[in-house]
Amino acid sequence: MLNIPKRKTEKKRLNVLQKKPEKLIDKDDMRLDGRKLNELRPTKIEVGVLGNADGSAYIEQGKNKILAAVYGPKEVHPRHLARPDRAVLRCRYHMAPFSVDERKSPAPSRREVELSKVIREALEPSIFVEYYPRTSIDIFIEVLQADGGTRCAGITTASLALADAGIPMRDLVAACASGKVDGHLVLDLMDVEDKAGEADVPLALMPNLNAVTLLQMDGSLTIEEFEKAVNLALDGCKQLYTLQKEALKSKYVAVKEALDE
Amino acid sequence: MTPPPIVVRVKQKRIAELVSSGKRLDGRGLTAYREIQVEVGVIERAEGSARVRLGKTEVMAGIKIETGQPFPDVPNQGVLTVNAELVPLASPTFEPGPPNENAVELARIVDRGIRESKAIELEKLCVEPGKKVFIVFIDVYVLNHDGNLIDASAMAALAALLNTKMFNYELEGGEIKIKPGYTPLPIRNHPIAVTFAKINDKLIVDPWLEEEQVMDARLTMTLDKDGKICAIQKGGYGYFTTQQIFEAAKIAREKTEELRKVLVKG
Numbered sequence: 090m091l092n093i094p095k096r097k098t099e100k101k102r103l104n105v106l107q108k109k110p111e112k113l114i115d116k117d118d119m120r121l122d123g124r125k126l127n128e129l130r131p132t133k134i135e136v137g138v139l140g141n142a143d144g145s146a147y148i149e150q151g152k153n154k155i156l157a158a159v160y161g162p163k164e165v166h167p168r169h170l171a172r173p174d175r176a177v178l179r180c181r182y183h184m185a186p187f188s189v190d191e192r193k194s195p196a197p198s199r200r201e202v203e204l205s206k207v208i209r210e211a212l213e214p215s216i217f218v219e220y221y222p223r224t225s226i227d228i229f230i231e232v233l234q235a236d237g238g239t240r241c242a243g244i245t246t247a248s249l250a251l252a253d254a255g256i257p258m259r260d261l262v263a264a265c266a267s268g269k270v271d272g273h274l275v276l277d278l279m280d281v282e283d284k285a286g287e288a289d290v291p292l293a294l295m296p297n298l299n300a301v302t303l304l305q306m307d308g309s310l311t312i313e314e315f316e317k318a319v320n321l322a323l324d325g326c327k328q329l330y331t332l333q334k335e336a337l338k339s340k341y342v343a344v345k346e347a348l349d350e
Numbered sequence: 351m352t353p354p355p356i357v358v359r360v361k362q363k364r365i366a367e368l369v370s371s372g373k374r375l376d377g378r379g380l381t382a383y384r385e386i387q388v389e390v391g392v393i394e395r396a397e398g399s400a401r402v403r404l405g406k407t408e409v410m411a412g413i414k415i416e417t418g419q420p421f422p423d424v425p426n427q428g429v430l431t432v433n434a435e436l437v438p439l440a441s442p443t444f445e446p447g448p449p450n451e452n453a454v455e456l457a458r459i460v461d462r463g464i465r466e467s468k469a470i471e472l473e474k475l476c477v478e479p480g481k482k483v484f485i486v487f488i489d490v491y492v493l494n495h496d497g498n499l500i501d502a503s504a505m506a507a508l509a510a511l512l513n514t515k516m517f518n519y520e521l522e523g524g525e526i527k528i529k530p531g532y533t534p535l536p537i538r539n540h541p542i543a544v545t546f547a548k549i550n551d552k553l554i555v556d557p558w559l560e561e562e563q564v565m566d567a568r569l570t571m572t573l574d575k576d577g578k579i580c581a582i583q584k585g586g587y588g589y590f591t592t593q594q595i596f597e598a599a600k601i602a603r604e605k606t607e608e609l610r611k612v613l614v615k616g
Contacts, residue, residue, distance in 0.1 A: 199457070202454045203455050206451045206452075207583075207585070210567075210585055210586060213587045214589045295589065300590070300591065301584070301589055301590045301591065301592060304590065304595060305582055306580075307466045307580070307581050308466055308580065309467070309574070309578050312599050312600070315599060319595060320592075
């Protein structure tokens with residue numbers, strides 16, 4: 090009896106894998122999930138979702154489901170990594186084995202090692218690390234379900250977790266990708282668009298400082314297209330920034346309401 | 351990147367002041383490369399190889415070709431694998447052991463440039479669709495670290511690919527039988543990486559070690575032979591403004607054309 094539903098889902102999953110959409114964007118400039126070219130996926134952000142962490146946040150951006158937690162500033166282990174003039178920032182980006190179609194080994198892949206590094210370098214410019222010498226600030230990002238653009242959603246979420254932990258920051262970091270799909274420049278690529286598209290430009294921004302803290306690209310774009318793609322991604326970051334601020338505020342509204350009762 | 355030691359702060363001021371006035375410690379202009387020397391075919395046992403000297407930075411790349419299984423989503427294409435080793439003899443800061451995040455990042459930047467520009471005609475490296483294809487292993491070996499390993503490694507990888515010869519073969523009952531003679535590995539594009547360092551809000555090209563130690567941030571742009579961007583990577587603790595990014599793209603376009611003349615003959 091158990092077998093029947095299992096085989097059904099398996100079949101369905103394989104169908105999803107095998108079915109390559111012929112067109113990702115229809116003639117009315119509508120994308121597969123009904124979005125316009127410059128539209129973000131529906132995004133829900135929540136701050137303060139984990140009990141043990143000093144700061145935490147959760148995001149659902151389309152089918153992406155990502156948790157971020159921050160521990161610190163705290164004593165550095167191992168001790169020899171401590172810096173006398175600043176806090177050490179450490180970051181682990183990790184995907185759950187069940188987050189993608191085919192099970193991913195939980196051991197860190199080369200992709201995850203690289204992403205952990207670039208995410209750390211995207212968040213570090215926002216933090217006053219010099220306020221906490223000889224300590225470490227540890228960021229953990231767990232991708233529970235992935236549907237393209239997880240490094241960006243991870244940065245957006247982790248920045249909120251840092252703010253939730255009360256760490257002094259220059260600005261929040263919001264991140265979003267743009268790219269080229271079927272010859273059109275589009276915002277916030279989902280997995281199919283990323284895989285079948287012509288280019289992908291993930292970007293992270295501190296909006297108040299006009300500071301780009303993460304920029305990557307793969308694919309093929311002329312310099313003119315690249316400039317347009319960057320401007321599109323900047324727009325996306327600014328929209329996410331508004332959502333970030335709302336999410337941060339709503340945590341304290343909830344706390345205040347609880348106190349008033 | 352290891353955080354800069356405190357003693358470097360003294361040097362930081364000197365380098366930053368120089369850069370503000372358009373000069374550099376080693377006398378170069380802000381967008382000038384160090385001297386580039388390329389030697390190919392330095393390792394006879396490898397199918398292709400190259401040794402690149404960029405000033406005192408020295409990187410070797412070797413190509414080995416083996417047969418193996420294709421990826422299921424592209425059953426009729428060969429496979430490309432890039433690995434980078436920060437060999438301990440290259441710097442007092444390199445340690446033996448499995449590749450750390452710097453080595454992984456280096457390999458993935460080189461990989462992305464070659465893969466996204468579709469430099470290797472991988473569809474010509476299929477032996478039996480879905481069963482057997484050629485795997486091109488690019489191993490980047492850093493021999494002396496004096497800054498800008500990314501550009502030196504990308505140059506070495508490209509030079510080695512252009513130098514690669516494959517043995518001729520025929521299929522006999524699904525088995526590969528080697529025939530005499532060699533043909534060059536099919537290459538259709540030439541990705542070239544240009545790395546910028548941001549120091550005191552100014553962009554400089556090809557940072558050497560001391561500049562890397564004091565830079566705020568790093569940006570690498572890889573352009574193909576048509577002047578299209580095929581890969582970008584930002585690194586380091588700092589940030590770039592959008593104006594700086596667009597400026598970098600324009601400089602990168604000029605610089606890749608200059609470097610292409612050195613690397614790609616004829």
